Amino acid sequence: MTDPLLPDCDDTRFAVLLETAAREASGLWLARRRPGLTNPDARSTLPDLRDLPLPLEALSAELAGMLASATPRGTDPLNLAYIPSSGNAAALIADWFAAAANLHTASALLSPQGVALERDVIATVADFLGYGQPCGGLLTGGSSLANLIALTAARDAAFPGAGKEGLTGLPPGRLYASTAVHVCIPRAAQVLGLGQDALVSASSSDPDRIDPTRLREHLRADRAAGLRPVAVIATVGTAATGAIDPLAELADVTRNEQVWLHVDGAYGAPAAAIEPELARAMAAADSVALDLHKWLFQPYETGCLLVRDARALATSFSFRADYLDLPHGELDPMQLGPELSRGLRALRIWATFRCIGPERLREALRHCMGLARLLSDSFSESSPLEVCAHVRLSVVCLRLRGSERLDCTRADPMHRKLRDCLASASPPILVSTLRLGDRLVLRMCFVNPATRADEVTYLVERLEACARKVNPVTGDSLPQSIATGIPSQNA
The missing domain is CATH 3.40.640.10 (Type I PLP-dependent aspartate aminotransferase-like (Major domain))
Known part of the structure; x- marks a missing residue:
């Protein structure tokens, strides 16, 4: 039955358009990792809704183009900020x-x-x-x-x-x-x-x-x-x-x-x-x-x-x-x-x-908790970073070692620069900052079963590479970015 709001689109034509839409949407799902954070004026990049109506054939490509640059995505395995949503393929199809x-x-x-x-x-x-x-x-x-x-x-x-x-x-x-x-x-x-x-x-x-x-x-x-x-x-x-x-x-x-x-x-x-x-x-x-x-x-x-x-x-x-x-x-x-x-x-x-079934869901939960423990166990006494809160589930909080001896006006900017340094790596690592007591610290949350152990290794390397540029005693500045590649799946 033809949609009365789109009378030019009969059933046969609509079926073809749905196949195109499925390809474009699946492309968004498969491209989980984005090349970096962008902070444009998001509204200025949107098409003007006051323009003439768009032909339905062009809608899928326009939507894919609009959303391709939308960051950060919860599906990104290195999006560890706040508590992101990873989604899953079965839920996507069901929607x-x-x-x-x-x-x-x-x-x-x-x-x-x-x-x-x-x-x-x-x-x-x-x-x-x-x-x-x-x-x-x-x-x-x-x-x-x-x-x-x-x-x-x-x-x-x-x-x-x-x-x-x-x-x-x-x-x-x-x-x-x-x-x-x-x-x-x-x-x-x-x-x-x-x-x-x-x-x-x-x-x-x-x-x-x-x-x-x-x-x-x-x-x-x-x-x-x-x-x-x-x-x-x-x-x-x-x-x-x-x-x-x-x-x-x-x-x-x-x-x-x-x-x-x-x-x-x-x-x-x-x-x-x-x-x-x-x-x-x-x-x-x-x-x-x-x-x-x-x-x-x-x-x-x-x-x-x-x-x-x-x-x-x-x-x-x-x-x-x-x-x-x-x-x-x-x-x-x-x-x-x-x-x-x-x-x-x-x-x-x-x-x-x-x-997916209950048992594989349980395995995914254990995997996320295991990644948090892997990260928290990765910092020796010689590391420039240290864990600063008990790791109970899959959240890890870190601070620059020695930063607790500094005034907040000096220590807080260091942690913000460390966060920004991770975001400018390639591929980017997204973490958040939060205040524990009166101190700003880094926070990472593992809730994506697609995140791998070698990506935690990459995270540790980037954290320490950035952190060694900051001396909590002298307050030296971080570089704008440190970019190295992540190991491949087969590495």
Whole structure:
């Protein structure tokens, strides 16, 4: 059937154009490594949408040209900055089919197959992580929304009726987390009407982790003062260092104090698939949020929320409308979160488990953690660099040896120059900087199963070559670039 918006494109012609589009798109996927970072005025390079409409035959080439220079890519094995998304081929193919089917997954009334797929995927992810059954949940665009949904349910459990009547006249609510909690949590507190000041740090000597004893003291003191605990937010894999809160101890505290335990596992939750003790501890949580586009190798905008009792979500989000004749029985996705218009996110995850399988996914997780340990073990006492944070998952933090003796105004620029030196190598290595305490350090995160051990060797060589140009005592400058080739796959 001809698309009425493009009447000149009949079915035969469209089939040919789709083959062209597939070739161009696969070229983007296969060209994972880019020649370097570019920082142009991105908008100035885009075609003007006010021009005459482009013929459909020319669209694939134009899109490929626009995206060919887009950097950095999560698929690049040497993109170690922040927590990139590697994606995978099965998910890529599934996304093409999802776009073609264009199913609306808000309700089984609208798409029985789409909703069934999502329920199957939620159960599969829960089993993969050891969260087990009974379990409910839904897919989101990311863990920021998943965290917000979970904390909405926690708020409404602590303040029954608050979703309808508001918080006016009720005692102030409190959330508890470590100092290293992700920025989306105070934002959620703001959106929920609790206010950012409702978030209390329960860390003590280790700012990256909640202290269970201090948490218990906070909970009891706040209750005695007339405040109402809403939730404890434990982190599995902090964004900065990959630290993990003591989940088993926190589960004991929250169980005894009758407070909702939520796990923000945006980055680190998949580690439960290869660490049974972590899985058992995480299974005690009332809810778990994670980004499957971080360490479960999905394309961007693949978040997930698991909850022990889906009825808690329905209490906050279920509704009835005259124009929707919702079936009674199993809860629909639109009754578990705020989104009504929902696409077929589940298909990419379903295809990943179908084609790759749980065991190869576990092998990929172990591979990433092994690369982090390989890097952290590569620096002797004679190296100009040293590891400056405990390596728990697949994040490694490094600093110039001796830089802690310098004032930040001298040490911080050195680390920025070191970061920029790596980015100007050939091929480029992308790392990020972060502040640990009052000090800027380098941070590398391994979440791409395509990254090889010899690429870590190359990373170490480039790090040390750049770092030896900087003397933390004298503060000499780094060169603009050090460029050498990377070993081949067969080297």
